Amino acid sequence: MSEPILRLSNISKSFGGVKVLENVSFNVKKGNRHALIGPNGAGKTTLFNAISGVHEPDCGQIFFKGKDLKGIASRKRIRRGLSRSFQNIRLMPHLSVIENVMLGQHSRCKLLDMFKPINISSKATGKTEAINTLASFGIDLHKGQTVSSLPYGIRKKIEVVRALMAEPSLLLLDEPAAGLNTEETNSLKDFLLEVSDRGITLLLVDHDMPFVNSLCQTVSVMNFGQLIYDGEISGLRKDSKVLEAYLGVDE
Amino acid sequence: MSGYLSGVLAILGINIIFAYSIYITAATGQLNLGGAGFQAIGAYTCAILSNELGLPIALTLALSAVFGGIISLLISFPILRTKGVYMVLATFAIAEIVAGIILNSDYLGGPTGIVVNAYIETEVVLITAIVIVLLGFYLMSTRVGLAMRAVHDDEAVADLMGIHKRAIQVSAFTLGGAIAGLSGGLYALYFGFIEAQYFNANISIFVLLYVLIGGTQTAWGPLVGASFFTLIPEVLRIGDDWRFFIFGIIIVVMMIIRPEGIVTRDALERIWSQLFPRGKNV
Numbered sequence: 001m002s003e004p005i006l007r008l009s010n011i012s013k014s015f016g017g018v019k020v021l022e023n024v025s026f027n028v029k030k031g032n033r034h035a036l037i038g039p040n041g042a043g044k045t046t047l048f049n050a051i052s053g054v055h056e057p058d059c060g061q062i063f064f065k066g067k068d069l070k071g072i073a074s075r076k077r078i079r080r081g082l083s084r085s086f087q088n089i090r091l092m093p094h095l096s097v098i099e100n101v102m103l104g105q106h107s108r109c110k111l112l113d114m115f116k117p118i119n120i121s122s123k124a125t126g127k128t129e130a131i132n133t134l135a136s137f138g139i140d141l142h143k144g145q146t147v148s149s150l151p152y153g154i155r156k157k158i159e160v161v162r163a164l165m166a167e168p169s170l171l172l173l174d175e176p177a178a179g180l181n182t183e184e185t186n187s188l189k190d191f192l193l194e195v196s197d198r199g200i201t202l203l204l205v206d207h208d209m210p211f212v213n214s215l216c217q218t219v220s221v222m223n224f225g226q227l228i229y230d231g232e233i234s235g236l237r238k239d240s241k242v243l244e245a246y247l248g249v250d251e
Numbered sequence: 252m253s254g255y256l257s258g259v260l261a262i263l264g265i266n267i268i269f270a271y272s273i274y275i276t277a278a279t280g281q282l283n284l285g286g287a288g289f290q291a292i293g294a295y296t297c298a299i300l301s302n303e304l305g306l307p308i309a310l311t312l313a314l315s316a317v318f319g320g321i322i323s324l325l326i327s328f329p330i331l332r333t334k335g336v337y338m339v340l341a342t343f344a345i346a347e348i349v350a351g352i353i354l355n356s357d358y359l360g361g362p363t364g365i366v367v368n369a370y371i372e373t374e375v376v377l378i379t380a381i382v383i384v385l386l387g388f389y390l391m392s393t394r395v396g397l398a399m400r401a402v403h404d405d406e407a408v409a410d411l412m413g414i415h416k417r418a419i420q421v422s423a424f425t426l427g428g429a430i431a432g433l434s435g436g437l438y439a440l441y442f443g444f445i446e447a448q449y450f451n452a453n454i455s456i457f458v459l460l461y462v463l464i465g466g467t468q469t470a471w472g473p474l475v476g477a478s479f480f481t482l483i484p485e486v487l488r489i490g491d492d493w494r495f496f497i498f499g500i501i502i503v504v505m506m507i508i509r510p511e512g513i514v515t516r517d518a519l520e521r522i523w524s525q526l527f528p529r530g531k532n533v
Contacts, residue, residue: 052411078413092404094468094516095397102394103401107413109394117392146516166413 004063005030005170005201006051011060013046020046021057022225028170028218033192033202035212035233038222039245044205045087047222048174051203052084053077065169078107083168085159087175087205091147097158098143101130104165133161137191153184157191164195171195173204177211189215221245252373261373261441263481264380265434270461270473271387272430277459277467278391279423280403281331284339286458288346289428291450293319293435295359298445301369308369312379312436319432320425327424331417346455353447364446371440379437383430384474391470399423403467464505466512475513479505 004027013021020043028034036044049055051062053074062069064082072080083104091100102118105126118125134140139157142150147158156176163171176192177185185208192215196202206212212219212233219236221229223245229236236242252260269290276283293315300311326345333341353359390396401409402416410416439445457480465476483501487494505513 054407054411075410075413075415078411084411086408090405090408092401092408094404095400096516099397099400103397103409103412103414106394106398114394114398116394117389118394118397119392144520146520149517162412 003030004028005065006203007061007063008047008051009061009063011047011050011057011062013043013050013055013057020225021050023060024222024225024227025060026220026227026230028201028203030169030201031196031199032218033196033216034204035216035219036203036205036222037207037209037212037219038228041224042222043225044222045174048084048172048205052082052172075107078166078168081167081169082172083163083166083170084172085156085163085174085176087178089152089155089159091155091159091162093148094146096144096146097134097139097150098127098130100147100158101134101143101162101165102126104162105130107166130165133165134158137161137194153180153187156180156184156188160191160195164200168200170201170203173202173206175206176204177206177208185211257373259481259485261376263478264373264376265438265441266458266461266477266481267380267474268383268437269431269434269458270465270477271383272427272434273458274387274427274462274465274467274470274473275390275399275423275430276427277462278396278399278403279420280406281420281424282335282339282459283342283424283427284455284459285342285344285346285349286431287450287452287454288342288349289319289323289431290435290438290454291346291349291353291445291447292322292428293432294439294445294450295353295365295435296432297436297439298365298367299359301367301440302365308371308375308440311369312433312440315436315439316429316433319435320429322432323428324421324425327421327428331420331424343452343455346450346452350447350450353450360446362447364444364448367439367443367445369440370443371437373441376437376441379433383433384470387473388470395419395422460502464502464509464512466509466514468511468516469514469519471514471519472512479513 006028009025011021011024024047036047038044046055050057053072064080069077092103116125118127120127131140131143134143137157139154142154147155160173160176177188180188189211192202216233218231219233220227221242228241228245229239269286272289273283273286296318297311297315300306300314330338330341354362398409398414398419401412401414402419406416461476461480462473464479466472484494484498487497490497
């Protein structure tokens, strides 16, 4: 049995008087594809923000590779191997595709490399690596274009590639399939399976259940800030609490 | 070269350098409306070092930049705690404080100004301008420049990418102050006379316009913007008293048709793809 790469222990978070997360605990195993699902407002994105350091939890602990992340600044978490994408695409609109992707390498750069011109394709600048990574996912044709001019599905993939450039151990994906059509969703699934084959653990939030079912092995379900299910994805349909959260109960 | 042409070129050079000082700060998303204050710091530093200590010109210019940079560094920490319009107002207030100190200081010549003993030729200004332009292009072509643009576009995401946004903003503000100081030093040495009234709010507004009209997306912006603002009014001298009216209309039209500045990345991309239709690179 593989060890957990991420361990959440009794995470709670409130904004004002609203409890958004309440004693959330679950583990993500190394190399796994783990989904985090739940109705809107369940606290999934808040949990992602807590893991990536955007918000510090009010109480509870987050262990990544066995180490407590408490007090670790968000910008330092990526260096530890924790990278993420966003619910709404947040690529840099004025940068080209290749520049956006190279931004993902920032956490791995040495000080001297920061002063090398990035338009030179070389190992030192990281441009060759960025182009090769884009090519390996079949989206290198767009490398010179500014991202704002590209289709939504391509931009979603670029955001994932940018996150991958940090060479993460754990990739947090916030609704990667949102807004994609069936063809784009299938393409994204293949893309993420390829990412997973590279040994990267995936933790993703999504509402598209066929997508989640076909991609993930395990799942945690949240409702009103609380964890109501954590286990194999195959057991999801039989769980009464999950059915109640999604389908409601007869009065 | 005629005295007129020489003077226009010197002003062009000083304006270009000054524009890059504001551009480098603007590239990280910070608008500095206190450019004149930092230019004044450089100009008075240069004048005093030159008059009182008789230091060589190159050294006085270098120290103008260093002093401008040090002052910028010191005030960057409180200033960069503000954002948007509040930062614009805070930088504007800094320039007013600098002007106030100069006007009330007998040592600095007060309202009557200072005559600067040393003198530089137009060529010195132009060579310095070329160096600063190259520095601007180089900086924006590196990962530091990439990080600056990332902080400009989305601070939160830049932070999650591992970029130390505060370090980037402070460095850019400091470098901007140093370059503004250098432009002030060149102004003092070229014109041989400085007074607080010259370094007024109009100067700060104009240099910000150089950058905004030129475009903040690429290092071409301040070069094109400063050239536009320096050379077009000279060309419009044929319109006599109407020249600033015509120039004002041109600025308004430019802001309507090129709201993101004359030079944008998309425009450069289009030009590049037309020049090199097949071998298009990044």
